Each structure stands twice: as structure tokens, then as C-alpha cells.
Amino acid sequence: MKVKSLIVMVLAGLLVFSGNVLAERPPGAGGGGGGGGGGEPPDYGDLLIIYRDAYGVPYLTEDGCWQPLPTEDCPDTCTPVEAVDGLNEAPDDVWVIPVDPDTCAVSPECAICTEEVDFERINEARSPDTVFASQLADVLVNMATADCLSLDPAGRIVTSRVADDLTVTSSAIDSPLQNLAIYRQLMLTGSIGTDLPPNAEVHDTMARAIGAASSKTGEVNVDLVVYLNEIMGLTDESVQTIFDPKICINVKEEVMGNVQNVRKCFLDFSAYNYYRIPNFGALPDPAYIPESNPQPGTFEYLEEISPVPTFGVGVGLISNVVFDGNDNDETGNIGGFAQAADDTRAVIDYMHSWPLPIIYQTPVSCDVDPGADTTYDLSISDVSGLQVPVQMVDGSEGREFTVNIANAGPDAATGTVTVTAIAESGGVIVGSPWRFAFVDLAAGLSESWTTLFSIDLGERTKINWAATIDAEFDVNSSNNSVTATTNVKVTGGGGGGH
Numbered sequence: 001m002k003v004k005s006l007i008v009m010v011l012a013g014l015l016v017f018s019g020n021v022l023a024e025r026p027p028g029a030g031g032g033g034g035g036g037g038g039g040e041p042p043d044y045g046d047l048l049i050i051y052r053d054a055y056g057v058p059y060l061t062e063d064g065c066w067q068p069l070p071t072e073d074c075p076d077t078c079t080p081v082e083a084v085d086g087l088n089e090a091p092d093d094v095w096v097i098p099v100d101p102d103t104c105a106v107s108p109e110c111a112i113c114t115e116e117v118d119f120e121r122i123n124e125a126r127s128p129d130t131v132f133a134s135q136l137a138d139v140l141v142n143m144a145t146a147d148c149l150s151l152d153p154a155g156r157i158v159t160s161r162v163a164d165d166l167t168v169t170s171s172a173i174d175s176p177l178q179n180l181a182i183y184r185q186l187m188l189t190g191s192i193g194t195d196l197p198p199n200a201e202v203h204d205t206m207a208r209a210i211g212a213a214s215s216k217t218g219e220v221n222v223d224l225v226v227y228l229n230e231i232m233g234l235t236d237e238s239v240q241t242i243f244d245p246k247i248c249i250n251v252k253e254e255v256m257g258n259v260q261n262v263r264k265c266f267l268d269f270s271a272y273n274y275y276r277i278p279n280f281g282a283l284p285d286p287a288y289i290p291e292s293n294p295q296p297g298t299f300e301y302l303e304e305i306s307p308v309p310t311f312g313v314g315v316g317l318i319s320n321v322v323f324d325g326n327d328n329d330e331t332g333n334i335g336g337f338a339q340a341a342d343d344t345r346a347v348i349d350y351m352h353s354w355p356l357p358i359i360y361q362t363p364v365s366c367d368v369d370p371g372a373d374t375t376y377d378l379s380i381s382d383v384s385g386l387q388v389p390v391q392m393v394d395g396s397e398g399r400e401f402t403v404n405i406a407n408a409g410p411d412a413a414t415g416t417v418t419v420t421a422i423a424e425s426g427g428v429i430v431g432s433p434w435r436f437a438f439v440d441l442a443a444g445l446s447e448s449w450t451t452l453f454s455i456d457l458g459e460r461t462k463i464n465w466a467a468t469i470d471a472e473f474d475v476n477s478s479n480n481s482v483t484a485t486t487n488v489k490v491t492g493g494g495g496g497g498h
Contacts, residue, residue, distance in 0.1 A: 047223070048223075055333060057266050058251065064251060065252055067099065068097040070097050070113045117227055118219070121214070122228065132177070139173060139182060143157070150170075150366075153280075154283070156173055158173075161410055183206050184234070188234070214342075216352055225337060234267060246266060273331055274330070275328065279343070291363075299347075302314065318347060322346055328343070376412070378408075380480065394460070399452070406446040412442050414438065417469050419433060420434075420465065430453070461488045468481045469481070
């Protein structure tokens with residue numbers, strides 16, 4: 001059924017790291033260090049896998065240093081040491097890489113023992129806020145204009161459209177940027193601006209978005225989630241999230257060449273719980289495989305048939321085929337969240353490694369409501385949608401302006417376009433505002449209007465133009481208006497345009 005409402009949410013301003021307010025830690029999360037240091041630029045140099053508690057907060061030494069975990073192939077030149085029972089009481093019998101107590105740096109001979117978090121394609125989290133706002137707007141338009149919303153076997157959001165009441169075209173939201181935009185907006189507000197697919201719980205959707213954004217053959221772990229939240233500005237004390245209050249401590253690190261205490265905050269995932277088998281037992285949603293008798297928790301894949309090297313259509317339980325029927329060990333907090341994200345990644349990887357040719361795939365179920373709303377996405381290009389003279393001599397013969405609109409569909413559109421011209425001097429522009437009607441403009445088509453106008457303002461000024469679309473079922477109002485400017489000169493008056 002088509003989504004009946006859409007709020008395109010554009011985030012204003014960049015999230016910056018600032019603030020010095022102490023957020024209390026949940027019971028059992030350990031204590032924070034003393035000292036100041038808030039407001040310094042974040043250090044994204046070496047994002048190492050380090051020793052953390054159940055909240056993702058690093059266990060610190062008495063000197064306020066975090067403690068990197070060693071790789072398995074650590075050479076004899078570096079001897080790991082037992083984790084220091086420092087500021088927040090690290091458990092015993094865990095081996096870490098020793099660090100300099102003054103600088104918290106790893107010695108050169110031990111550097112090979114550390115492991116950096118591999119972001120791969122999820123590194124796009126470093127994109128500006130404007131990019132995320134644009135990507136989220138695209139997601140919302142696709143969801144709002146879909147005939148059906150569903151979840152695929154990995155838990156990704158799927159948009160489906162029906163043509164001629166027969167053909168179902170479905171597409172999962174797979175773009176790293178779009179999934180990161182979904183994660184970020186849900187973390188900030190608990191909503192993306194329109195309804196999620198039926199039965200899609202907010203916290204699970206966030207975890208699945210991280211899994212869908214990550215590299216298929218990589219790994220989502222606690223360290224990646226912690227660093228990702230910091231890079232996206234979500235751990236700033238001044239930024240409110242659905243996982244507040246934050247857990248804040250002071251960590252010694254190098255900032256602009258100086259070693260000092262820096263305030264670090266972490267999101268509190270303790271309310272989140274995850275169980276693999278029930279999670280995938282409810283996917284895809286709604287169930288549609290096998291087509292004759294859909295079963296929950298079932299998906300299809302390319303299956304190798306032995307002993308003859310041929311292939312067929314495999315159908316089985318997601319939890320059995322991908323995970324050998326094993327449930328997860330991590331059930332809650334940030335460890336469970338990271339596991340949920342990585343399980344999504346693992347299912348996507350399996351589906352891409354053993355893909356069925358399209359002709360053998362069972363179509364996604366999409367029962368269109370006969371009374372579903374008409375929806376479309378009209379737009380005016382901010383580059384060429386409104387063309388007006390850049391310079392114009394007052395009282396001269398008329399000039400033309402052109403306005404052009406496009407319909408991205410999926411339905412035909414009916415409405416009006418209004419063009420206004422206002423002189424800054426207060427003079428009247430004859431004919432303004434102009435209104436142009438369009439009826440049943442088909443999806444994929446555009447329409448334009450060219451109109452002659454003249455001016456007799458008697459002075460040097462500027463004309464401010466605006467073109468705006470008004471259509472009842474347009475799901476995306478963010479691209480419905482553009483502006484332009486004409487500089488008006490007077491003969492014999494000298495001077496250039498503004």
C-alpha cells in the first residue's frame with residue numbers, strides 16, 4: 001500500500017564536537033577520568049581495536065590511556081602485557097599492547113601488533129551533512145512513491161512497484177550513503193520522516209542499515225560502531241540521540257601535537273537486545289518464498305548440486321543456510337547491536353555470493369490497494385528550470401523567460417506552476433504573477449512554458465524571480481521551487497549590473 005504522507009527532513013548545520021557537561025554513566029559501566037579537554041578537534045588518525053567494556057567504553061590505564069588489543073601474529077619483539085586495572089577496573093586475564101604512560105603511544109616495535117578498524121565502503125560516513133540530507137530525501141521519495149514496502153531476507157528496506165497490475169519491480173536500499181543516512185536520522189530522531197515497512201522496529205532497522213552500508217566481505221564489530229558514531233557527530237554531548245544520556249569519560253591523547261585529556265562520549269546501547277534465530281525467523285517480511293506456500297524465515301539462493309557440477313534453486317531457512325543454525329553469543333548492548341549489523345552483512349554477502357538469475361527469482365509479494373493514493377515527484381531544476389535574462393535595459397523591447405518542470409512519477413501529475421517577478425525598487429512588473437496549468441503530465445516527461453514580458457520601471461534596480469509548483473499529490477516539496485535574478489539597467493545611466 002502506498003505511503004500516504006511524507007515529511008522531507010533536511011538537517012541544518014554541521015554536527016561539531018563540543019560541550020563540557022558531564023553525563024552520568026549507567027550502573028556498572030565504570031568510572032570516568034578527571035580533567036578537562038572538551039572541544040578539541042577529534043583525532044581520526046589511528047582508529048585501533050582496543051579493550052572495551054560492555055558499553056563500548058575503553059578500559060583505561062591509571063594514566064588515562066586506552067589499551068589496544070594485540071593481533072594473533074604479534075612478533076617476539078613486542079610482548080603483550082596483562083590489561084591494567086586502571087581508572088575503570090578492567091577485568092583480569094586480558095592481554096593488551098603496552099603503551100607509553102606519558103603519551104599513550106604504542107612503541108614502534110609493537111605497532112605491527114595493533115589492528116586498525118577497516119571501514120572500507122562505510123568510510124563514506126565522513127561525508128558532509130548536506131550529502132546525508134540529499135541521500136535521505138532520495139530514500140523518502142522512493143519509499144513514498146512505492147506501491148509496497150517490505151524487508152528482504154537480510155532486513156534491508158525494499159521498495160516495490162506494480163506495472164499493468166502484473167509485473168512487480170522491487171529494489172532493496174543497498175547504497176552505503178543511503179543506509180548511513182537512514183541510520184543517522186533514526187539515531188537523531190527515531191524517525192526518517194515517513195513510515196518504515198510494517199514490523200520494522202527502529203533499533204533493528206538502525207543495525208540493519210549499518211550492515212547494509214558496510215562492505216559485504218568485511219566485519220562490523222564494536223570498535224567500528226563506536227568510531228562510526230564519533231565520525232558522524234552522534235557522540236557530541238550537545239547532540240541529542242535516542243540513546244541518550246551518553247557515557248562520557250576523559251582520555252589522554254595527542255591533539256595538534258600536544259598530549260592532553262580529551263573528553264570522549266559514547267552512546268548507551270544497553271536497552272538493545274538481539275537474538276539471531278528469531279530475527280531471521282521473521283524475514284523476509286512479508287514472507288513470499290516459496291511462492292506456492294510462503295514460509296517465514298525462508299529465502300532462496302543458487303545451490304550447487306553434486307556430484308554433477310550443476311546448479312539449482314536452493315530454498316532454506318536463513319539461519320540454517322548462512323549461520324548453520326547457531327544463535328549469537330552477544331545478546332545485548334553495543335555488542336548485540338554490532339552482531340545484528342554484522343549478521344545483516346553476512347546474509348547480504350551470501351545472497352551476492354550465490355545469486356539466482358532474475359528469471360528464477362520469486363517475485364516479491366506486493367498486493368496493491370486499489371484505493372491507494374496517487375503519488376509523484378515533480379521538480380524544477382535549480383540549474384535550468386527557470387531561465388530569465390541576466391541583464392536587461394529598462395524600457396527596451398520585451399524579453400522572454402522560460403520555466404520547465406519534470407515528473408519523476410510514478411503516476412501522472414496535475415497542478416500549476418506560478419512564476420513571480422518582483423522589482424526591489426517596488427515598481428510593478430506587468431503580468432506577474434504568471435500561472436501555468438498542466439494536466440496528466442506522465443511519469444518521465446517534462447513540460448515548459450515560454451512567456452514574453454517587458455519592464456518600464458524608470459530606474460536601475462533588480463528583479464527577483466521565483467517559480468513554484470503546486471500539485472496535490474507531490475511527495476517531495478524540497479525540489480518544487482527555484483529563484484533567479486535580473487539586473488535592470490537604465491539608458492544613459494551608466495553602471496553595471498549588481
